[in-house]
Amino acid sequence: MSIKLSVEHVYKVFGAHPKRALERIQKGQTKDEIFAATGMTVGVSDASFDVAEGEIFVVMGLSGSGKSTLVRMLNRLIEPTAGSIRIDGQDITRMTRKQLIALRRREISMVFQSFALMPHQNVLENTAFGLAVAGVGREQREEKALAALDAVGLKPNAHSFPDELSGGMKQRVGLARALAVDPGILLMDEAFSALDPLIRTEMQDELLRLQSEHARTVVFITHDLDEAMRVGDRIAIMQGGTVVQVGTPEEIVREPANEYVRSFFRGVDVSHVFTAADVARRDQVTVMERPGVSLRAALERLRGHDGSAAVVHDRGGKYQGVVSIDSLIACIDGLGRRDEGRIEDAFIREVEPVSVDTPLTELMTQVAHSPCPVPVVDAHGRYKGTISRATLLHTLDRTDKGAA
Amino acid sequence: MISLYAGIGAFWQSLKEAFVVDLPIGEGFTAVVDFMQTHFDLFFTAIADAISFVADNLTAFFNYLPPQLVFGVLAVLALWRVGWQFALFVLLGLYVVMGMDLWPESMDTLGLVIAATLAALGVGLPLGVAMAKSDLLAALVRPVLDFMQTLPAFVYLIPAVIFFGTGRVPGTIATVIFSMPPAVRMMNLGIRQVPAENVEAGRAFGCNPLQLLFKVELPLALPSIMAGINQTIMLALSMVVIASMIGAGGLGDPVLAGIQQLRLGTGFEGGLGVVILAIILDRLTQSFAQRSRHRTGIGTRIKQLFARGEGVRAD
Numbered sequence: 060m061s062i063k064l065s066v067e068h069v070y071k072v073f074g075a076h077p078k079r080a081l082e083r084i085q086k087g088q089t090k091d092e093i094f095a096a097t098g099m100t101v102g103v104s105d106a107s108f109d110v111a112e113g114e115i116f117v118v119m120g121l122s123g124s125g126k127s128t129l130v131r132m133l134n135r136l137i138e139p140t141a142g143s144i145r146i147d148g149q150d151i152t153r154m155t156r157k158q159l160i161a162l163r164r165r166e167i168s169m170v171f172q173s174f175a176l177m178p179h180q181n182v183l184e185n186t187a188f189g190l191a192v193a194g195v196g197r198e199q200r201e202e203k204a205l206a207a208l209d210a211v212g213l214k215p216n217a218h219s220f221p222d223e224l225s226g227g228m229k230q231r232v233g234l235a236r237a238l239a240v241d242p243g244i245l246l247m248d249e250a251f252s253a254l255d256p257l258i259r260t261e262m263q264d265e266l267l268r269l270q271s272e273h274a275r276t277v278v279f280i281t282h283d284l285d286e287a288m289r290v291g292d293r294i295a296i297m298q299g300g301t302v303v304q305v306g307t308p309e310e311i312v313r314e315p316a317n318e319y320v321r322s323f324f325r326g327v328d329v330s331h332v333f334t335a336a337d338v339a340r341r342d343q344v345t346v347m348e349r350p351g352v353s354l355r356a357a358l359e360r361l362r363g364h365d366g367s368a369a370v371v372h373d374r375g376g377k378y379q380g381v382v383s384i385d386s387l388i389a390c391i392d393g394l395g396r397r398d399e400g401r402i403e404d405a406f407i408r409e410v411e412p413v414s415v416d417t418p419l420t421e422l423m424t425q426v427a428h429s430p431c432p433v434p435v436v437d438a439h440g441r442y443k444g445t446i447s448r449a450t451l452l453h454t455l456d457r458t459d460k461g462a463a
Numbered sequence: 464m465i466s467l468y469a470g471i472g473a474f475w476q477s478l479k480e481a482f483v484v485d486l487p488i489g490e491g492f493t494a495v496v497d498f499m500q501t502h503f504d505l506f507f508t509a510i511a512d513a514i515s516f517v518a519d520n521l522t523a524f525f526n527y528l529p530p531q532l533v534f535g536v537l538a539v540l541a542l543w544r545v546g547w548q549f550a551l552f553v554l555l556g557l558y559v560v561m562g563m564d565l566w567p568e569s570m571d572t573l574g575l576v577i578a579a580t581l582a583a584l585g586v587g588l589p590l591g592v593a594m595a596k597s598d599l600l601a602a603l604v605r606p607v608l609d610f611m612q613t614l615p616a617f618v619y620l621i622p623a624v625i626f627f628g629t630g631r632v633p634g635t636i637a638t639v640i641f642s643m644p645p646a647v648r649m650m651n652l653g654i655r656q657v658p659a660e661n662v663e664a665g666r667a668f669g670c671n672p673l674q675l676l677f678k679v680e681l682p683l684a685l686p687s688i689m690a691g692i693n694q695t696i697m698l699a700l701s702m703v704v705i706a707s708m709i710g711a712g713g714l715g716d717p718v719l720a721g722i723q724q725l726r727l728g729t730g731f732e733g734g735l736g737v738v739i740l741a742i743i744l745d746r747l748t749q750s751f752a753q754r755s756r757h758r759t760g761i762g763t764r765i766k767q768l769f770a771r772g773e774g775v776r777a778d
Binding site for chain 1: 658664668683
């Protein structure tokens with residue numbers, strides 16, 4: 060994947076003498092010290108990250124963490140104090156006013172938290188706003204605007220006015236307006252934060268659907284961890300103006316960079332972030348290779364290991380089935396004295412293996428009802444480990460404890 | 464004891480002599496006016512010519528119009544913008560004006576008000592935009608506006624007469640000065656109150672400063688701007704009456720005559736004419752201040768009027 064947007068050592072200082080504040084930052088002073096000494100506010104400090112073509116890059120942080128300032132520097136609604144921002148390799152911080160306006164018209168568009176629709180224009184005119192500003196002729200811009208409205212399902216409302224629409228519909232117009240100019244980069248500043256929870260989920264789905272049809276580079280600002288986890292391919296977490304961690308949702312949940320990042324997960328449901336592969340363990344049950352294992356030998360080994368169940372796989376590591384002491388005994392009881400029996404007969408039928416990429420949420424019922432740990436297999440059917448009830452509870456519990 | 468009082472009195476007297484000086488502000492003002500009169504004569508003549516051209520032609524135009532046409536146009540405007548009740552009021556009001564034999568005076572006043580309003584808006588609206596864009600300019604202009612609004616009107620009628628003589632021109636100029644501040648203030652306020660995210664949206668989609676002004680700021684500030692224009696017209700109307708003291712003519716004349724000759728009836732009639740004109744102008748301009756996007760066409764309105772025989776919702 061190629062790098063679409065590259066942010067390097069970007070700073071923003073609000074105040075009369077930003078350069079002096081920068082010097083203090085270089086000397087290692089904190090944001091609070093600088094504010095106390097100079098009255099200047101460090102909005103963003105040394106932010107660096109790359110955004111790949113076609114990914115949804117989420118910037119998450121609490122209010123005041125500098126995420127809104129950061130996103131506004133990406134199209135220079137706010138001028139960066141220092142650092143460089145490259146779009147397709149071109150440094151936008153060095154652009155002239157004219158180049159910048161051209162960039163905003165064709166390359167980068169934005170969706171706002173409060174929608175920021177023009178109340179005097181109807182939905183179609185609002186959607187065509189960017190095109191009208193760029194001087195596109197009426198016919199062509201209405202055609203493109205209608206296509207964008209169609210994409211967000213608002214074509215029938217083209218001639219309504221913003222005050223006749225619900226919040227969710229307004230933001231669809233905001234989204235259509237941003238899509239109508241067919242931008243290389245879409246900036247979304249808390250785009251769904253003003254919406255009701257249900258509508259918000261709906262809009263997240265809408266965004267993901269649009270993204271599956273045409274992958275754009277999206278920089279998505281939010282303060283909501285659930286939202287970040289749902290839409291983000293990668294997440295950058297901001298704290299007090301600095302980017303403290305960048306990674307995939309899984310990486311961040313598994314290894315929070317600091318206490319602040321961990322605190323986000325307090326009371327947050329992380330079960331949809333983890334998959335079966337993340338929690339599967341290999342030390343819970345005895346593993347046997349099928350050839351050469353007789354029923355009685357298997358029973359002996361299980362008793363010897365003090366285990367209750369065993370996974371059986373073939374020489375290639377391919378999962379075959381699960382046996383337990385009970386199932387083995389039941390099977391042996393049914394045999395004649397001389398009969399060796401086949402291990403397959405002792406497999407517990409109701410235990411179905413799950414695939415490695417199954418989210419934890421979908422595993423819960425199965426693990427809860429299974430008589431023994433649930434085996435996990437990869438795409439080739441190879442045994443990867445098991446998930447017991449204890450593991451599952453421990454995983455869910457660990458994240459909570461870790462935050463406390 | 465007495466000597467103590469005397470001592471304090473003497474002390475106070477000397478204090479006054481030491482600190483309180485006579486500031487020759489009045490003399491200064493006279494000197495400035497004198498200086499401007501002798502050195503900027505050509506400038507004032509040019510202004511006077513321009514204003515008299517507009518004001519004379521407008522008043523002549525309204526007087527030239529047949530009253531039936533004025534009745535018709537205003538009634539239709541009232542029906543379109545406000546509703547049938549108001550259209551009825553307009554017809555009734557104009558009928559009363561006609562009946563009081565004040566038609567030419569009313570048309571004079573209308574012409575002067577429109578001329579003064581045009582001049583006031585022509586200067587005031589751009590000034591308001593500039594104020595909204597520059598805090599420094601706003602800080603400088605604000606006290607001037609206060610001055611223009613609170614200085615008793617008679618005070619600048621006098622220099623107006625000195626510069627421009629008597630008649631319509633100084634009357635119009637005094638009216639322009641008096642009526643301009645609300646247009647400037649409301650324009651400034653309206654633009655400053657445009658939501659920050661709308662302005663950001665405009666910039667984010669690549670507006671240049673001019674596009675930002677015309678595509679975002681002015682449309683969003685429109686209700687406020689229209690309220691300012693409405694106020695300007697109302698102030699112009701009230702000032703035009705006072706300006707009749709320096710011979711501007713119009714509905715102020717019967718009012719002035721009523722005052723000077725204690726002719727109660729004449730004065731009242733002039734006053735009533737002003738009120739009727741004021742209500743008509745006020746409601747009509749106010750109707751433009753409200754956002755009217757679901758504007759019903761005049762044809763629909765008339766149809767609704769006859770179909771249901773009831774009032775049509777005002778926008």
